[in-house]
Amino acid sequence: xxxxxxxxxxxxxxxxxxxxxxxxxxxxxxxxxxxxxxxKNRKLRRLLSKGPKYREHNNIDWDLNxxxxxxxxxxxxxxxxxxxxxxxxxxxxxxxxVKLFIISNKIDSLR
Numbered sequence: 730x731x732x733x734x735x736x737x738x739x740x741x742x743x744x745x746x747x748x749x750x751x752x753x754x755x756x757x758x759x760x761x762x763x764x765x766x767x768x769k770n771r772k773l774r775r776l777l778s779k780g781p782k783y784r785e786h787n788n789i790d791w792d793l794n795x796x797x798x799x800x801x802x803x804x805x806x807x808x809x810x811x812x813x814x815x816x817x818x819x820x821x822x823x824x825x826x827v828k829l830f831i832i833s834n835k836i837d838s839l840r
Contacts, residue, residue, distance in 0.1 A: 747760045750767075752764060765778055794836065795832065795833065798828075799828050802832070803824065806823070
C-alpha cells in the first residue's frame, strides 16, 4: 500500500469483474456481501471472519519492560538530584520502593 499514489486517478479506475459474480449488488455494480464463502483461501476466510476490529495478540517482553522502567526511575532520581543540588543517594529508599514494590508487583500481576 505504501506504493499506491492516492492522487493518481488511474488508482481508482481499475477494471473489475464484479458484475459477472452471482453476489453482485446491482445498484453499485460490485460485490457487497457478508457471505465469506466467496473467499476461496481458507486461512484468509478465517481471518476475515474475525471481523474488522480483530488484532493479533502481541507478545510482551516483561523483562525488557521492567528494565526500561527501572532505568527510567534511576534517571529521574539522577535528574531530580541534579536539579535540587542533592546527592542521588537521598532518593535510594524511594527508588527501591518504586522499583521493587510498585513496578515489580504491577508487572507480576499483569503477567
